[in-house]
Amino acid sequence: DTGVSQNPRHKITKRGQNVTFRCDPISEHNRLYWYRQTLGQGPEFLTYFQNEAQLEKSRLLSDRFSAERPKGSFSTLEIQRTEQGDSAMYLCASSLEGDFSNQPQHFGDGTRLSIL
Amino acid sequence: GQNIDQPTEMTATEGAIVQINCTYQTSGFNGLFWYQQHAGEAPTFLSYNVLDGLEEKGRFSSFLSRSKGYSYLLLKELQMKDSASYLCAVNTGFQKLVFGTGTRLLVSP
Numbered sequence: 712d713t714g715v716s717q718n719p720r721h722k723i724t725k726r727g728q729n730v731t732f733r734c735d736p737i738s739e740h741n742r743l744y745w746y747r748q749t750l751g752q753g754p755e756f757l758t759y760f761q762n763e764a765q766l767e768k769s770r771l772l773s774d775r776f777s778a779e780r781p782k783g784s785f786s787t788l789e790i791q792r793t794e795q796g797d798s799a800m801y802l803c804a805s806s807l808e809g810d811f812s813n814q815p816q817h818f819g820d821g822t823r824l825s826i827l
Numbered sequence: 828g829q830n831i832d833q834p835t836e837m838t839a840t841e842g843a844i845v846q847i848n849c850t851y852q853t854s855g856f857n858g859l860f861w862y863q864q865h866a867g868e869a870p871t872f873l874s875y876n877v878l879d880g881l882e883e884k885g886r887f888s889s890f891l892s893r894s895k896g897y898s899y900l901l902l903k904e905l906q907m908k909d910s911a912s913y914l915c916a917v918n919t920g921f922q923k924l925v926f927g928t929g930t931r932l933l934v935s936p
Contacts, residue, residue, distance in 0.1 A: 740871070744924075754916075756924065761922075815860060818869040
């Protein structure tokens, strides 16, 4: 299966700790997205990469959040000094460049973050 | 602002037809997507509409009216495995999708 892969699937940590998640997109996809989803809600956009360039970041994303995609392949999302409100499912998606109508975003199964 | 509305929950019977509506008011529009999401799993792509009209894909069809800011997803010959959340999402033109809260569909025997 060559879908989007995210690790870990579940992360439990104490408030104030730092956490890092990894996303491996579908290999030929040059666009990569991070979303956050809480229970009963749809995914909420966080940030977007085209190759290694981070082209957009949500205004909702505080300075405690940082994402990288150093070689234009896998990406990491780090949350520093975690807070209770950070508890959510963090979803990664990838897509091909080109006419967006032909290039839907393909999602990974997500990393569920639980803050104690 | 961005506003996408869907019913929270719907129920239907196996073998029936169900229509899930979505209305949107967004700052930009570059197409509307429907995704299916089973509990604890990734959203999976179902359909895309950028022009007015109906797109059909097997048991699933999606309709768009841009002038009305309205779309629906039609599911025919419902099966138990169709029990899931259905997410309406608008591409606002900046390479990001704005999602509705999703409609949870429960299919009963």
